[in-house]
Amino acid sequence: MSLIDARGILADTTSAARLADSGLEYRLVDFGDPVRAKAFQRAVSRGFLGEEPNAEALEHGRPPMQWRRNTGVYDPGSGDDELPVATVNSWVAPMTVPGGVEVGMWAISYVTVAATHRRRGIARALLEGELRAASSAGVPLAGLTVSEATIYGRYGFAPAIPMSRFTVDTRKAGWAGSLAAGRVEYVEKEQLAADLGTVHERARLARSGQIPGWRERWEGHTGMSPADSDRGKVRGVRYLDESGEVRGALAFTLREKGDTFRFSLSVRLLAAETPEALRALWRFALQHDLVDEVTADLRPLDDPLPWLVADPRGVTQVVHDHGWLRILDVPAALGARTYAAPLDVVIRIDDELGFATGDWLMRVDADGGTHIDAVHGEQADVSMGIAALSALYAGGVRASSLHAGGLIRAETETVDRLDRAFLALPSPSLDIWY
Numbered sequence: 375m376s377l378i379d380a381r382g383i384l385a386d387t388t389s390a391a392r393l394a395d396s397g398l399e400y401r402l403v404d405f406g407d408p409v410r411a412k413a414f415q416r417a418v419s420r421g422f423l424g425e426e427p428n429a430e431a432l433e434h435g436r437p438p439m440q441w442r443r444n445t446g447v448y449d450p451g452s453g454d455d456e457l458p459v460a461t462v463n464s465w466v467a468p469m470t471v472p473g474g475v476e477v478g479m480w481a482i483s484y485v486t487v488a489a490t491h492r493r494r495g496i497a498r499a500l501l502e503g504e505l506r507a508a509s510s511a512g513v514p515l516a517g518l519t520v521s522e523a524t525i526y527g528r529y530g531f532a533p534a535i536p537m538s539r540f541t542v543d544t545r546k547a548g549w550a551g552s553l554a555a556g557r558v559e560y561v562e563k564e565q566l567a568a569d570l571g572t573v574h575e576r577a578r579l580a581r582s583g584q585i586p587g588w589r590e591r592w593e594g595h596t597g598m599s600p601a602d603s604d605r606g607k608v609r610g611v612r613y614l615d616e617s618g619e620v621r622g623a624l625a626f627t628l629r630e631k632g633d634t635f636r637f638s639l640s641v642r643l644l645a646a647e648t649p650e651a652l653r654a655l656w657r658f659a660l661q662h663d664l665v666d667e668v669t670a671d672l673r674p675l676d677d678p679l680p681w682l683v684a685d686p687r688g689v690t691q692v693v694h695d696h697g698w699l700r701i702l703d704v705p706a707a708l709g710a711r712t713y714a715a716p717l718d719v720v721i722r723i724d725d726e727l728g729f730a731t732g733d734w735l736m737r738v739d740a741d742g743g744t745h746i747d748a749v750h751g752e753q754a755d756v757s758m759g760i761a762a763l764s765a766l767y768a769g770g771v772r773a774s775s776l777h778a779g780g781l782i783r784a785e786t787e788t789v790d791r792l793d794r795a796f797l798a799l800p801s802p803s804l805d806i807w808y
């Protein structure tokens with residue numbers, strides 16, 4: 375799909391004015407200027423409590439920032455005019471929605487505020503500025519992955535793509551899965567990064583919530599980032615099907631538990647395009663000699679892992695929030711995806727920031743045709759905040775849960791119809807951080 379280049383969207387004037395009132399400058403950062411680019415990267419690393427990046431780490435981290443829209447906040451009184459006291463960056467990513475099509479999502483990353491400038495409203499200015507910029511560019515949806523789950527609800531974001539963290543006691547779990555034809559082989563890091571990217575790109579349209587990764591993202595998983603203190607530990611394998619085509623790749627590290635000669639295998643990323651590839655790579659990890667424990671995060675909720683072992687109590691599955699979404703344009707966002715059942719409801723949306731406020735008639739015909747129209751003066755069947763609608767959007771959160779939690783107000787029968795319509799199969803997934 376063709377997407378706009380976020381770098382062309384000007385800095386938000388409302389946030390600029392608000393920060394100027396506090397003596398701060400809010401502006402887009404020219405990453406063609408090496409001094410400013412380096413300062414921005416240093417501020418990001420400091421903001422995330424990372425090490426002072428060396429030249430190699432700066433060089434490796436720069437390319438993905440060059441194609442993003444980087445915004446900094448500068449304090450002329452801070453002693454270093456070039457070092458921002460707050461950072462954020464963004465780009466428009468094609469996110470898969472139910473039905474296997476893509477919608478433009480304003481992806482927000484690198485939100486940091488210097489510890490010297492915290493709790494003065496700078497993050498609020500950044501986030502609201504991002505949402506206004508996205509909306510002005512006609513992008514219907516914003517998204518992020520978060521360090522803390524308490525920060526972004528106030529801006530209308532909601533956890534919409536829950537993921538699983540698995541911990542496997544391999545001796546207890548054993549293995550009961552069938553063997554996949556094809557073969558698993560070790561690959562060097564460069565090849566592993568390429569294979570992860572290839573498989574991820576081929577697989578991502580199968581699950582709502584996924585966005586494309588980028589070269590440095592795959593290189594990060596394979597231990598090629600100079601800033602990665604575990605990089606020496608990363609190994610990788612790939613799965614080739616019977617015809618020799620790569621269908622899956624697995625990056626992992628091994629850590630000895632004390633001096634026991636027993637190891638824990640930590641999955642850094644498992645990308646699989648077919649069930650055979652997934653089975654073969656899980657088997658490689660769980661049946662690895664000397665490995666007592668396998669851990670893997672960011673797996674979809676319907677991952678077959680518990681069904682591949684002899685004793686499912688050897689597998690602990692913890693569900694947690696990962697992908698957060700925020701709808702900005704109700705007709706464009708809701709109209710982009712397909713629905714699992716017909717629907718005819720008036721939804722009243724309350725949005726503190728105003729982007730989505732209103733009454734929306736949502737009709738999904740029996741043939742799947744979807745119509746979303748603003749209506750006035752009609753009785754609403756259901757009312758909710760924009761965060762609740764955003765939680766439902768990818769099809770991984772149940773309307774009945776939000777209703778029981780008091781976040782959706784409607785008759786139970788309406789909630790049931792919303793649930794049937796919004797459900798996405800297979801489970802949504804977002805298996806990378808951004």
Ligand SMILES: CC(C)(COP(=O)(O)OP(=O)(O)OC[C@H]1O[C@@H](n2cnc3c(N)ncnc32)[C@H](O)[C@@H]1OP(=O)(O)O)[C@@H](O)C(=O)NCCC(=O)NCCS
Pocket residue numbers: 421422484485486487488491492493494495496497498499519520521522524525528
């Ligand atoms: C999180 C962070 C960006 C907040 O920046 P900030 O400028 O201090 O935030 P603001 O002053 O704009 O606060 C805005 C609101 O968020 C709340 N808030 C800020 N940080 C919060 C946190 N960590 N947890 C919960 N609430 C938080 C504030 O209380 C305020 O609430 P209110 O508007 O309802 O009164 C900053 O603490 C930071 O850089 N943390 C480390 C890096 C990080 O985790 N970044 C987020 C990456 S996803």
